[in-house]
Amino acid sequence: MPNLSGTGQIASEGTDLAFTDPLTGLGNLRRFFDKVDRLIVDRAEDPAPFAVGILDLDGFKPINDLFGRRAGDNILLQVAMRLKASMDHHSTVARVGADEFAFLYPMVFSEDAAHQRALMLIEILSAPYDVGDRTARLSASVGCSLFYSGEENTETLVSKAETALYHAKRSGRGKVVVYTREMEEAAKRMTRIEQALRRAVAAGEVEPHFQPIVDLKSRQVIGFEALARWTDPDLGPVSPAVFIPIAEERGIIGPLSQLLLSKATQTARNWPDELFLSFNLSPSQLVDQNTGQQILAILERTGFDPRRLEIEITETGLMSDPQSAEKIVNDLRGVGIRVALDDFGTGQSSLGRLREFHFDKLKIDRAFVSSILEDRPSEHIIRAILAMCEGLGMDVVAEGIEEEAQAARLVQFGCGGGQGYLFGRPSDADATMGYLRDAYRAMAMAD
Ligand code: C2E
Ligand code: CA
Ligand code: CA
Numbered sequence: 001m002p003n004l005s006g007t008g009q010i011a012s013e014g015t016d017l018a019f020t021d022p023l024t025g026l027g028n029l030r031r032f033f034d035k036v037d038r039l040i041v042d043r044a045e046d047p048a049p050f051a052v053g054i055l056d057l058d059g060f061k062p063i064n065d066l067f068g069r070r071a072g073d074n075i076l077l078q079v080a081m082r083l084k085a086s087m088d089h090h091s092t093v094a095r096v097g098a099d100e101f102a103f104l105y106p107m108v109f110s111e112d113a114a115h116q117r118a119l120m121l122i123e124i125l126s127a128p129y130d131v132g133d134r135t136a137r138l139s140a141s142v143g144c145s146l147f148y149s150g151e152e153n154t155e156t157l158v159s160k161a162e163t164a165l166y167h168a169k170r171s172g173r174g175k176v177v178v179y180t181r182e183m184e185e186a187a188k189r190m191t192r193i194e195q196a197l198r199r200a201v202a203a204g205e206v207e208p209h210f211q212p213i214v215d216l217k218s219r220q221v222i223g224f225e226a227l228a229r230w231t232d233p234d235l236g237p238v239s240p241a242v243f244i245p246i247a248e249e250r251g252i253i254g255p256l257s258q259l260l261l262s263k264a265t266q267t268a269r270n271w272p273d274e275l276f277l278s279f280n281l282s283p284s285q286l287v288d289q290n291t292g293q294q295i296l297a298i299l300e301r302t303g304f305d306p307r308r309l310e311i312e313i314t315e316t317g318l319m320s321d322p323q324s325a326e327k328i329v330n331d332l333r334g335v336g337i338r339v340a341l342d343d344f345g346t347g348q349s350s351l352g353r354l355r356e357f358h359f360d361k362l363k364i365d366r367a368f369v370s371s372i373l374e375d376r377p378s379e380h381i382i383r384a385i386l387a388m389c390e391g392l393g394m395d396v397v398a399e400g401i402e403e404e405a406q407a408a409r410l411v412q413f414g415c416g417g418g419q420g421y422l423f424g425r426p427s428d429a430d431a432t433m434g435y436l437r438d439a440y441r442a443m444a445m446a447d
Contacts, residue, residue, distance in 0.1 A: 021095040023073060024080035032094035032102045036154040039106055044150055051105040051114040053144040054161045055083075055121060058173040060099040063136055071131045075138070082124050102158070111146060111178045118142040118176040126174070141168040145179035163187060194250045196232045197243055201256050206230045208264040209426035212435065213278065213397055216411050216418040221439050223276035223310070225419065226264040227426045228256070248284045257285060258294055265304035267429040271436060278310040278340065283317035287324050292331035307336040312363065314342045315353060322356070329357065340397075345381065354392060361417075362389055366400025369420070372409055383413050390414075 019031040027035070039050060057079065064072035076099065083093045083101055096102045103121075108114050122142065128135040143165025145157055160179040168177040200206055210224035228244065231237045247253040261279055268277040285291045299306050311332055318325045329339055340361035341354075345368050364385055371378040382398070389396045398410050401420030410418060424435060 024077055024095050026080050026084065026101075027092065027094035029094065029096040029102070032092070032096055032104065033154050033158075035092055035094075035104055036157065039104065040147065040150070040152070040154065043147070049109050049146050049148050051108040051117070051144055051146050052157055052161050053103050053105070053114065053118055053121075053142050054096070054158070054165050055101045055103070055118070055140050055142045056097075056165055056169065057099040057125075058139045058141055058169075060138065063138065067131050067134070067136060071136075075129050075131065075136060078129050079125060079138070083121065086121060086124050102161075108146075111144075111180075114144040114146060115176050115178050118144055118178075122174055122176065139174040141165060141173065142176045143168050143179065144176065160184075190246055193235065193238060193243060193246050194252070196235055197230070197238075197247060197252055197256070200230060200232060201252060201259055204259060204263075206256060206259060207428065208260050208267070209428050210264075210267070210432040211419060211426040212424040213417055213419045214423045216398075216407060216415055219423070220443065221275065221423075221436070222417065223278055224268070224271075224432065225278040225312070225426075226260065226280070228260055229426070229428075244282065248282050253282050253284055254288065254290075254294070257282070258298060261295065262298045262302055265299060265302040265309070267432070268308070269302060269304050270433070272440070273305075273308070275436075276308050276310050276338070277304070278312055280312045280342065281317065283314065283320065286313060286317040286328055287321045289324065289328065292328045295332065295337075296335060305336075306332075307338075310338040310340050310361065312340045312342040315344075315350065318353060318357065326357065333358075343399075344385065351388075354388075359394055361395040361397065363419075364396065364398045364415075366420075369398050369400045369406055369410070370402070372406055373403075379409075382410070382415070386414055 019027055019034070021028045036052060043050065060072070060075075063075065067075075076095075080093075080095060080101070083103070087093055087103070088107075090107045091103060091105050093101055093103045105114065105117060108117060122140050125138055125140050128137050143161045143163065145160035145164060147157055160183075163183055164177040164179040167183060168175040171177070197206075207229050208226040209229045210226055212221045213223045213225060214220060215222050228240045229237075230240075230243060244253070247256050264277060264279060268275070271277075281291070295311075296306070298304075299309065311329075313325075313329070333339060338360040339358075340363055341357075341359045342363050343365045344362050345365045362385070364382060368378045368382050368385075372382060386396060395417060396415055397417035397419055398415050399419050401407050401410070401418045401422045403422060406420075407418060407422060427435065
């Protein structure tokens with residue numbers, strides 16, 4: 001039997017190897033589960049809640065790569081010592097993964113208190129670490145959950161803390177998230193959407209709609225952006241802002257994107273030759289080296305000229321693995337596909353990226369366009385972007401133009417292309433054909 005001290009007392013880390021992490025001497029996952037099991041039994045008669053948490057070091061792997069494995073182990077040891085020193089005599093910390101630690105706070109009774117404790121741990125871990133004559137810094141993310149009732153067991157409690165940790169990681173480094181009921185609801189809804197989407201993709205039920213992109217001065221249509229639309233029989237219409245991130249996260253984006261590109265190119269094939277089709281690629285597709293080949297295979301099959309295709313990517317897509325992204329982008333450009341940088345001016349914009357990558361086009365985010373009339377900074381930013389694009393030989397499209405006055409101002413600043421509700425909403429293949437017929441008839445009459 002392991003050396004188990006009663007709950008509410010210091011855990012002597014004992015000598016039982018099966019319950020001890022050899023590197024740090026802290027308890028391991030088994031010991032942690034064991035302690036939580038026992039506390040749940042203890043609390044059967046006593047309604048007081050308690051808290052568990054999982055702490056994950058942010059960016060530990062690069063540190064390991066940079067300083068070497070031994071230095072990495074040494075840092076983990078320092079982390080363990082700091083965590084252990086910060087526990088009061090009721091609480092326990094264990095090492096439950098390579099760079100993951102779990103803690104148990106029997107005397108923490110509220111979500112607020114758990115949050116405070118976790119913040120303190122992050123603070124303690126943020127001080128520099130000695131690695132030989134150098135120093136390293138680390139941050140950590142924490143997910144917590146609270147035990148409220150006997151219906152809960154150790155597994156569900158820990159899994160809730162893991163869900164909270166996942167949310168913490170997603171919102172950036174150094175964050176604490178305490179599990180809430182809404183998270184469970186959100187997770188359930190995501191799973192429902194995922195399942196419905198898998199079925200819809202297999203049945204070919206997601207459709208591209210097309211939004212016109214115009215030459216701002218002449219107002220003539222120069223191309224269309226394909227935007228995914230999906231209506232599920234039970235869920236109703238689901239926005240791409242909801243289902244595209246789910247598709248990315250759950251590994252459905254590849255097949256979804258192939259379905260959409262193949263439908264979109266079959267439609268665009270029937271448009272006048274001078275019009276381009278613009279198609280969005282997700283960040284995760286720029287990490288997958290098959291993406292380029294898959295796109296080319298679809299173009300071949302549908303007989304769509306690659307020189308009429310534009311791919312829209314965001315800076316997020318370039319960041320996670322720039323080398324892989326660069327290779328895919330170069331493959332595509334090699335066959336004449338043009339590449340546009342989407343949503344420029346939001347998120348992690350870096351001008352350095354514009355030096356490293358060559359883009360054919362830049363799309364100014366709607367956020368700037370919508371405030372161009374009211375706010376001087378937006379106006380200055382747009383003018384600076386336009387000057388930069390001219391210098392770098394890139395085309396520009398301003399997104400989200402809804403008002404005539406915005407379009408007029410953009411023309412005045414020398415912006416070439418525009419897109420937005422003012423010129424047309426995204427519509428299906430048939431309506432787009434109708435739009436083109438009207439547009440070309442008007443052009444013929446003007447001649
Ligand atoms: P995005 O690529 O920035 O697309 C532009 C979004 O702005 C579209 O939203 C479009 O309907 C909307 N929009 C266009 N003009 C206006 C306007 O004047 N005012 C306002 N308020 N909005 C306007 P949508 O269709 O909901 O798509 C949202 C996002 O979902 C897209 O943002 C894109 O990131 C993603 N997405 C859509 N379709 C696809 C797809 O086929 N593949 C991938 N990977 N992502 C897609
Ligand atoms: Ca786009
Ligand atoms: Ca955009």
